[in-house]
Amino acid sequence: xxSHPDTRSARWTAAAAVVTSGILxxxxxxxxxxxxxxxxxxxxxxxxxxxxxxxxxxxxxPQQVGSNxxxxxxxxxxxxxxxxxxxxxxxxxxxxxxxxxxxxxTTFTFHLRSGVTFSDGSRLTAQVVKDxxxxxxxxxxxxxxxxxxxxxxxxxxxxxxxxVRVTFKKPNAQFLQATSTHSLGIESSASVKLSPQEKCSKxxxxxxxxxxxxxxxxxxVTLSKRAKYAWGSSLWAKKGEAYxxxxxxxxxxxxxxxxxxxxxxxxxxxxxxGKADETALKGGAVNLQRRANPGVVFNLGLNxxxxxxxxxxxxxxxxxAVDRQQIVDAVFPTGTEPATSVLAHTTPNYADLGPDLSFDxxxxxxxxxxxxxxxxxxxxxxxxxxxxxxxxxxxxNAATNQPALELIQQQLKAVGVDVVLKQLQITQFAxxxxxxxxxxxxxxxxxxxxxxxxxxxxxxxxNFYHLPASPLDTALNRQAATADPDRRGELVKxxxxxxxxxxxxxxxxxxxxxxxxxxxxxxxxxxxxSRVQLHDTWIG
Amino acid sequence: xxxxxxxxxxQAVGVLWAAYTVSFLVLDYLxxxxxxxxxxxxxxxxQVDPAQLAALRHQYGFDRPVPVQYAEALGRAVRGDFGDSxxxxxxxxxxxxxxxxxxxxxxxxxxxxxxxxGGGVALLATYTTRRWLRQLLLSLPPLxxxxxxxxxxxxxxxxFSFRARxxxxxxNDGLRGLVLPAVTLAIPTGALVAQVLAKSLLTAxxxxxxxxxxxKGAGRVRIHLRHALRNASLPALTVVGLLAGQLxxxxxxxxxxxxxxxxxxxxxxxxxAQDIPLVQGVVVFGALIFVSANLIVDLVYPVLDPxxxxxxxxxxxxx
Numbered sequence: 001x002x003s004h005p006d007t008r009s010a011r012w013t014a015a016a017a018v019v020t021s022g023i024l025x026x027x028x029x030x031x032x033x034x035x036x037x038x039x040x041x042x043x044x045x046x047x048x049x050x051x052x053x054x055x056x057x058x059x060x061x062p063q064q065v066g067s068n069x070x071x072x073x074x075x076x077x078x079x080x081x082x083x084x085x086x087x088x089x090x091x092x093x094x095x096x097x098x099x100x101x102x103x104x105x106t107t108f109t110f111h112l113r114s115g116v117t118f119s120d121g122s123r124l125t126a127q128v129v130k131d132x133x134x135x136x137x138x139x140x141x142x143x144x145x146x147x148x149x150x151x152x153x154x155x156x157x158x159x160x161x162x163x164v165r166v167t168f169k170k171p172n173a174q175f176l177q178a179t180s181t182h183s184l185g186i187e188s189s190a191s192v193k194l195s196p197q198e199k200c201s202k203x204x205x206x207x208x209x210x211x212x213x214x215x216x217x218x219x220x221v222t223l224s225k226r227a228k229y230a231w232g233s234s235l236w237a238k239k240g241e242a243y244x245x246x247x248x249x250x251x252x253x254x255x256x257x258x259x260x261x262x263x264x265x266x267x268x269x270x271x272x273x274g275k276a277d278e279t280a281l282k283g284g285a286v287n288l289q290r291r292a293n294p295g296v297v298f299n300l301g302l303n304x305x306x307x308x309x310x311x312x313x314x315x316x317x318x319x320x321a322v323d324r325q326q327i328v329d330a331v332f333p334t335g336t337e338p339a340t341s342v343l344a345h346t347t348p349n350y351a352d353l354g355p356d357l358s359f360d361x362x363x364x365x366x367x368x369x370x371x372x373x374x375x376x377x378x379x380x381x382x383x384x385x386x387x388x389x390x391x392x393x394x395x396x397n398a399a400t401n402q403p404a405l406e407l408i409q410q411q412l413k414a415v416g417v418d419v420v421l422k423q424l425q426i427t428q429f430a431x432x433x434x435x436x437x438x439x440x441x442x443x444x445x446x447x448x449x450x451x452x453x454x455x456x457x458x459x460x461x462x463n464f465y466h467l468p469a470s471p472l473d474t475a476l477n478r479q480a481a482t483a484d485p486d487r488r489g490e491l492v493k494x495x496x497x498x499x500x501x502x503x504x505x506x507x508x509x510x511x512x513x514x515x516x517x518x519x520x521x522x523x524x525x526x527x528x529x530s531r532v533q534l535h536d537t538w539i540g
Numbered sequence: 541x542x543x544x545x546x547x548x549x550x551q552a553v554g555v556l557w558a559a560y561t562v563s564f565l566v567l568d569y570l571x572x573x574x575x576x577x578x579x580x581x582x583x584x585x586x587q588v589d590p591a592q593l594a595a596l597r598h599q600y601g602f603d604r605p606v607p608v609q610y611a612e613a614l615g616r617a618v619r620g621d622f623g624d625s626x627x628x629x630x631x632x633x634x635x636x637x638x639x640x641x642x643x644x645x646x647x648x649x650x651x652x653x654x655x656x657x658g659g660g661v662a663l664l665a666t667y668t669t670r671r672w673l674r675q676l677l678l679s680l681p682p683l684x685x686x687x688x689x690x691x692x693x694x695x696x697x698x699x700f701s702f703r704a705r706x707x708x709x710x711x712n713d714g715l716r717g718l719v720l721p722a723v724t725l726a727i728p729t730g731a732l733v734a735q736v737l738a739k740s741l742l743t744a745x746x747x748x749x750x751x752x753x754x755x756k757g758a759g760r761v762r763i764h765l766r767h768a769l770r771n772a773s774l775p776a777l778t779v780v781g782l783l784a785g786q787l788x789x790x791x792x793x794x795x796x797x798x799x800x801x802x803x804x805x806x807x808x809x810x811x812x813a814q815d816i817p818l819v820q821g822v823v824v825f826g827a828l829i830f831v832s833a834n835l836i837v838d839l840v841y842p843v844l845d846p847x848x849x850x851x852x853x854x855x856x857x858x859x
Binding site for chain 1: 575592593595596624625627628629630635694697698701702703705708709710711712796797798799801805806809813814
């Protein structure tokens, strides 16, 4: 390695030339591999899938992790009581072969499948499920997702060895969907008894199609196929064991290194593909797979108690002044859709309110005029000496946040609203919401159940956005107490309409999960929460 | 000599204490706390029961007065206990201990390359009589110092991993995985070595003793390597302390680009998660490496040049 310095610099020049021309060339190629990889050819067993993710949350306990990069791997270790069809949002059997829900949605009785074992050899019984549901609330802030799903639980009782009943203090229709998530994945009783830290660092024994064989923090998670697995979700195409022998999740923080590694065949799939890497990945032996995350879309969450924002006309003007399509085109990955409701279109009971969210700067201006806000010499409106100025707090949890907000800033400036952007650390998100010290915050919530509207906007819960009590509460409460899917759908639609028409929040864009997957990888599919299911995946 | 050694060690301990204290105060002053960080990571809706947060704060002792927290933490730190990482629950010392061998491997290889490359450039630049070659070689170190390590790393990955497929782009796997990260880290470090060594070599070659040696008929190579290099190595040795700092700082970037496990990655993750105990451990550990390197240099000095102790004694003992 003691190469002569001047040849070294020559090599650098050559290297730079190669890189530059490479980028130009790949920029010219097109072809867009959207959707799931084809199922041509015969599925075969065996092989290792190497998946590069951007981060490691430092934990391999499904009940505790909340970040997609960790969920991709740990999801494969546990099974859930139910599964959710990503196309219809319908809840279907998995570890529970059937269930009964009381008409007021306070009591959920699950009838368990027989013959299910955990990787530590123990058997699935009603007691194990009870142990899990009793332990999860004790994880507290370490497991915010799981704990939220079980909030308000009165008790979990063992009816008989294969029947377990969960009772809530109040109607809680979301719980059925919650049982399909990785957060309420069922772990063996021995695992449940470990301390949260032990579960994080050593992993847990689940009944899933893969078992954890190695975890090196910040480096990799290695999973092995569970032999004789025979209790897969009713949604899976293959019965019995998974196809792949091994899954290796490598932590590769640099987005460019992830996409380069995929292109050069060093890995088979990558997570978090941004707009910047799309061009490089197109045209090669790679498919880009994308799906909108269900739940609350990226939005400006308004603090409705602020004097400026108490006026519905101002809020409606803000809603009309945002050109969502322009933001999508300029900032977000191909295929991302502008918000057409407060919920993303992949959420069950989503209602298309697109017309209410169309861009109309003229109407926004006239609403502000009518509300008494006069344009000053600097282009910013004011009323009684107060400027029409909003501070938007935002957090560095996605590369698209800043450019999207800067564009919104320009769009609102055009109708006379001055937007000040204030970046905070992601760790300050929760404290900021709790303190109420904001005009607006930029954020989203992923959840494949419309009850997320109640947790976010009911005035009877945390009410971080300081909504006034209104008929919206009634709609949100009643949907939580309705087991009938059609009736629930009507109520959820009403709630969405109220949220949008009163302009309590400004929905902007759906969050899209985009994966890069080598073409030789088949059936790497999204689940209902836009995370991955790898039981049916094969390499050929 | 003993006095000199004691003084240097006391200085080193003082620096460590200052590093600990300043990092403690800065971390305490920063907004947010590790408990909200833990909650925030799992909850994008921010819906966490404040009572549970309070319970966790109590569990980790963040609810006690700052001076009490400081005194207790310092007391434990002196005994080598930096507490448990808030994000993983593992003892800080074992997190650092696990990462250390990876980083030592990387920085060791980089240091070796840096000395070979940097030393080679400096020697050749001062030896050659061709003006254009000297100018070219002397222009390399400022370039090497100023190009961003991040960019160099990505460039090397692009060329030698993605295109030529000679080396893996990420991971800690064996010697092949070490090449690209070590070269990346060696470029700014080697440039520093070259800069300092070339300068002191040029100074040394102007000294009278070189003329004397030349008059006595010593060859050019002999003068360059035996006489000039020997005298020029003392100032170059001083930068070893700087190099330690450069290598530690560089490892944060290099380990991130190449997805290598190590102290740099631990540091980046600890800062992102506001993992106060872990950040403190990293700061003190970094300071320890820096201080040790400088201490070794200070202690080696008098061996190379006994006048240094005499000078130092005269300065520190006014009596």
